[in-house]
Amino acid sequence: MNIVKTVRELRAAVAHARSEDKRIGFVPTMGNLHDGHAALVEKASQRVDFVVASIFVNPLQFGPKEDLASYPRTLEADKERLLQAGCNLLFAPSVEEMYPHGLAGQTLVSVSGVSEGLCGASRPGHFDGVATVVCKLFNMVQPDLAIFGQKDFQQLAVIRTLVSDLNMPIQIIGEPTVRATDGLALSSRNGYLDAVQRSAAPAIYRTLSDMVNAIQAGAADYSKLITAGLAALQAAGFRPDYLEIRQADTLKAATAEDQQLVILVAAFVGSTRLIDNIAFTRTLSA
Ligand code: AMP
Numbered sequence: 227m228n229i230v231k232t233v234r235e236l237r238a239a240v241a242h243a244r245s246e247d248k249r250i251g252f253v254p255t256m257g258n259l260h261d262g263h264a265a266l267v268e269k270a271s272q273r274v275d276f277v278v279a280s281i282f283v284n285p286l287q288f289g290p291k292e293d294l295a296s297y298p299r300t301l302e303a304d305k306e307r308l309l310q311a312g313c314n315l316l317f318a319p320s321v322e323e324m325y326p327h328g329l330a331g332q333t334l335v336s337v338s339g340v341s342e343g344l345c346g347a348s349r350p351g352h353f354d355g356v357a358t359v360v361c362k363l364f365n366m367v368q369p370d371l372a373i374f375g376q377k378d379f380q381q382l383a384v385i386r387t388l389v390s391d392l393n394m395p396i397q398i399i400g401e402p403t404v405r406a407t408d409g410l411a412l413s414s415r416n417g418y419l420d421a422v423q424r425s426a427a428p429a430i431y432r433t434l435s436d437m438v439n440a441i442q443a444g445a446a447d448y449s450k451l452i453t454a455g456l457a458a459l460q461a462a463g464f465r466p467d468y469l470e471i472r473q474a475d476t477l478k479a480a481t482a483e484d485q486q487l488v489i490l491v492a493a494f495v496g497s498t499r500l501i502d503n504i505a506f507t508r509t510l511s512a
Contacts, residue, residue, distance in 0.1 A: 248275035252369035257281035258298040258414040262404035264311040271312030287355025340383040371397040418498040429462030467492035
């Protein structure tokens with residue numbers, strides 16, 4: 227696996243792969259890699275000839291009171307994981323390499339619609355930061371396809387919209403969320419949890435699963451379901467940020483007629499904010 231830190235080296239390595247007629251796949255990450263990230267890289271290596279991963283903790287997508295400074299940085303362990311998963315090229319730039327003119331004057335890419343509400347409401351500017359860095363990375367790598375996790379469901383919707391609205395010739399693939407055996411979605415932020423918080427954390431997925439089961443059993447009063455779900459989260463020691471039932475494709479509020487649904491949650495345990503979701507097809511009762 228080749229490791230590069232500059233855009234110039236990245237472009238040269240990708241150009242070399244292209245000269246050998248290789249199809250390029252791309253997996254952007256913020257590092258501190260776990261099995262969820264590895265699954266994306268493995269998927270990419272099955273689908274293309276040359277897999278590029280990036281590790282960059284993007285300051286543009288963190289709010290002033292968020293965890294930019296404490297976000298785990300574990301480059302040596304990450305390199306080993308990427309190698310095992312089939313990555314060919316790792317791009318690990320500095321902040322100066324990505325934003326040579328600083329953050330303040332940076333041109334921003336703003337995706338409307340799907341970036342509003344949910345995490346977009348709780349984290350102002352977050353999706354502008356995500357869309358901007360992904361747009362830059364796409365222009366640097368120019369991959370044929372890029373793979374993202376469904377764990378960040380709204381982010382995936384933002385990227386799909388970005389690529390469609392700006393006519394980028396890149397296929398976007400969403401991969402299922404990888405979970406711990408107790409259901410907790412793997413996340414770099416799980417490392418912030420102490421033992422008590424970690425043992426409470428599966429309540430997030432349990433609450434989502436209970437809501438899906440209730441809907442499949444015929445429950446149609448979504449506001450009542452949400453009230454019950456919020457109470458379950460609170461009882462488990464969480465401070466819910468949001469819990470919503472939306473249309474899976476548009477992220478608009480779900481109506482009783484919609485079949486493609488997603489239930490999305492963000493909740494704090496202590497100062498750690500965790501997100502999760504389940505997308506599913508509602509089986510209409512006869
Ligand atoms: P991050 O490093 O958190 O920015 O995530 C990089 C990519 O990995 C994003 O596309 C995430 O959606 C994806 N990802 C993070 N956690 C998981 C997980 N548990 N399962 C699948 N994909 C994930």
